[in-house]
Amino acid sequence: MNKMSNSLKTGEHWLASPTTRVLAALIIVFVLGLVFNADGAFFKWGTHRDMLRAVSVYGILACGMTLVIISGGIDLSVGSILALTAVCFSLFTIHYQTAVIVAVVLCLMISSLCGIMSGAIIARFKIQPFISTLAMMVFARGLAKWVSGGQKISTAVQQADGTYQYVEVPGVFNFINSKLLGDNITVVTVIFLICIVISYIILTKLRYGRYLYAIGGNEEAARLSGVPIMKSKLLAYGLSGLFCGVAGICQAAQELQGDPEAGISYELSAIAMVVIGGTSLQGGRGNMWLTLIGVLTIGYLEKILSINAIGEDKRLMLTGAIIIAAVLLQKTKK
Numbered sequence: 469m470n471k472m473s474n475s476l477k478t479g480e481h482w483l484a485s486p487t488t489r490v491l492a493a494l495i496i497v498f499v500l501g502l503v504f505n506a507d508g509a510f511f512k513w514g515t516h517r518d519m520l521r522a523v524s525v526y527g528i529l530a531c532g533m534t535l536v537i538i539s540g541g542i543d544l545s546v547g548s549i550l551a552l553t554a555v556c557f558s559l560f561t562i563h564y565q566t567a568v569i570v571a572v573v574l575c576l577m578i579s580s581l582c583g584i585m586s587g588a589i590i591a592r593f594k595i596q597p598f599i600s601t602l603a604m605m606v607f608a609r610g611l612a613k614w615v616s617g618g619q620k621i622s623t624a625v626q627q628a629d630g631t632y633q634y635v636e637v638p639g640v641f642n643f644i645n646s647k648l649l650g651d652n653i654t655v656v657t658v659i660f661l662i663c664i665v666i667s668y669i670i671l672t673k674l675r676y677g678r679y680l681y682a683i684g685g686n687e688e689a690a691r692l693s694g695v696p697i698m699k700s701k702l703l704a705y706g707l708s709g710l711f712c713g714v715a716g717i718c719q720a721a722q723e724l725q726g727d728p729e730a731g732i733s734y735e736l737s738a739i740a741m742v743v744i745g746g747t748s749l750q751g752g753r754g755n756m757w758l759t760l761i762g763v764l765t766i767g768y769l770e771k772i773l774s775i776n777a778i779g780e781d782k783r784l785m786l787t788g789a790i791i792i793a794a795v796l797l798q799k800t801k802k
Contacts, residue, residue, distance in 0.1 A: 486746030489797060490758050493744060494765045501768060506775040515771065517652060523767030524660035525550075525722070527760070528715040529738040530745075531667040532583075532708030534759045537742055538671070539704045540684035540751025541597035545586060546712050546738055547731030548608035553579045553716025555612045558621035558726030561638040568640045576713040582608055583709020584702055591698040605735075612728040621726035637724055644721035656718045663711060668756040676703050684751025733784070740787050741766050743794045766790075 501510045509515055529546045536543045553575045560571035582604060589600045624632045644655050671677035679700040682690035691697050720726050745762030747754030766787070773783050 486753075486755070486758060490744065490746050490761045490765070494761050494768070497765050497768045497772070501772045504772060504776050509775045510772070513652065515775065517647075517654065517657075519767050519771040520657045520660075521654040521722075523763055523770070524654070524656045525715045525718050526734060526737045526741065526766070527660045527763040528663050528711050528718065529734060530741040530759055530763055531663045531756070532711035533735075533738045533742045534745070534747055534754055534756060535667060535670065535680060535704045536597075536708050537739075537747050537749060538684050538751060538754040539680040539701060540687060541590065541701070541704065542601060542739070542749075543583075543586070543705065543708045544598065544601040544735050545582065545604035545608055546708065546715075547734035548605045548612065549579050549582045549709055549712035550716040550719055550731035550734060551726075551728055552582070552608045552612040552615070553713045554720040554723075554730050555616045555621055555726035555728050557717050557720045559615070561640060562621060562623055562635060562726075563625055568638070571640075572717065575717060576710055579713030579716060580706050580709045583705040583707070583712065586709075587702040587705030588698075590705070591701040609728070616726065616728045618728065620728070623724065641721040641724055644718055656722065659714065659718060663714060664756060664760050667707075667711075667759075670707070671754075671756055676700060680704055681752055684748075684753070686752070736784075736787060736791075737766060740791045740794075743791055749795060 505511060533543055533546065556578055557571055557575045560566040560574060561568065586600050586604045589595050590597050623635050623637055625635055626632055647654050679695045682695050683697060683700055687697065719730055741762040742759055743749060744765050745759035747759065770783060
C-alpha cells in the first residue's frame, strides 16, 4: 500500500509540474495540427518557418513581460511602445536617412525610457502596475500618433509642395526580413531567440534576476533582506521597454512602415504566452524557457487556425479563454 501511495504521489507531483503542463499543452496543439493539417499544409517546413516569423515579435514582447510578471507586476503598454518605436524607427531611417546604428540606439533609448517611467511611477509612488502601465499605454499611443501626424510612415515621403516622392526601402528593413541557412529561418526569429537567451541570463546568472523573483514572491520580505526594490523594478520595466523597442523595429521592418496603430492587443498575446508558460501572475515563479514553449504553443495554435481559415474574432476569443484556463490550472495545482 505504501508503494502504491508513493507512486500516486509521484504521479500527482509529475502532473503538477509546470514543465509537464506546458509541454502537454504544446503537444496537444501540435497533434491538432497533425489532424487538421489543411490538406497537408502543416507538414511543410514553410508553414513552421512562417509561424516562427509571425510569432517572433510577440515572443520578443513576452521576454520583457516575463521579467515584469515574475517581479509581481504587469505591463499593458507593450503594444503602444512597440507602435511608438516603429514610427520613430521609420522616421529616422526612411524620412531622415539616419545611420542605422544611430536610429537603433535612439529608438531603444526611447522605448526603454517609456518602460523606466512606468517602473518609476510604480516603485516611487506605489501606483498599481495595472494603472501605471495603462496610463503609459494611452500616453505612448498618443505620442506615436502625434509624432507621425496620425499617418503611417512609409516610403512615400511628402515634399514641401505637398506631393509625395517614393524612396527606396532601407537596407536594414530588407536584412530583418531576410532568411538564413538556406531560407530555413528568418532573421527576426534569430533576434527573438537572442532575446530569449538574454532574458534567461538575466534571470538565472545575474543577482538582479534573483531580486525579481524575491520581489515577486514577497516584496516586504525582499525589502527587509536588503533587496533594492526601486532599482529592481526600474530594471524590470526598463528591460520590458527595451524589448518593446526591439519588437517595434522588427515590426516596422516586416510591415515596411511605421504604423501608429500597430501593436493593438499585442499585450494580450504576450500575457497569454507568459501565463501558458507557467509564470504565475502573482509573481515569484517563472522560467524563460517555459515562456518559449508558451510562445510556440500560441504560435502553432494561431497558425493552425489560420491555415484552416478560422476568423480572427474566434482566435481572439480562444486566446482569452486560454488565459483563463491557464490561470485556473495554476491555482488548482498549487
